[in-house]
Amino acid sequence: MSAPAAPMSQIVMQTPVGALEIEERDGALTAIDWTEADARDPGDARPVLIEAKRQLDSYFAGKLREFDLPLSARGSAFRSRVWRALQDIPFGETRTYGELAELLGSAPRAVGGACGANPIAIVIPCHRVVGAGGWLGGYSGGQGINTKTSLLEHERDAAS
Numbered sequence: 001m002s003a004p005a006a007p008m009s010q011i012v013m014q015t016p017v018g019a020l021e022i023e024e025r026d027g028a029l030t031a032i033d034w035t036e037a038d039a040r041d042p043g044d045a046r047p048v049l050i051e052a053k054r055q056l057d058s059y060f061a062g063k064l065r066e067f068d069l070p071l072s073a074r075g076s077a078f079r080s081r082v083w084r085a086l087q088d089i090p091f092g093e094t095r096t097y098g099e100l101a102e103l104l105g106s107a108p109r110a111v112g113g114a115c116g117a118n119p120i121a122i123v124i125p126c127h128r129v130v131g132a133g134g135w136l137g138g139y140s141g142g143q144g145i146n147t148k149t150s151l152l153e154h155e156r157d158a159a160s
Helices: 047-060 077-087 097-104 108-116 145-159
Strands: 009-015 018-025 028-034
Touching (some): 009 047, 077 097
16 A cells, blocks of 8 residues: 655745746645735745745746756656756747657647646746747746746846
């Protein structure tokens, strides 16, 4: 018999692109997603949540370009490969769905599906993936394309 899963812990923080709910389990981030909830003081939040908030605050202040957090994104082997490839896209840059598909030996539509299923927004930067010719494609987080545009503009401004 396996041990019961550790309880999940979460905080909500306000950012320039809306309120984000950050979840962790067993000392690793499992989700970052937009929420309608009000920001909540982390109080006795677990250390990884406090560090995630600190790094996200630094990211939005234009001071952090690369996250260093333990992640536990659950998905298929293919989605996990896509999510790892997304983390290799440098801050302030983009890649196309086609470029990632070629790198992974897949199809652009499959890469898009994995991006849409990304459970850890911003830290796993699916907002850095665009369509051919710079077309923004879709974005399932926050306010959709407006949020994707805001994140890309933030990174371009901070990188210059």
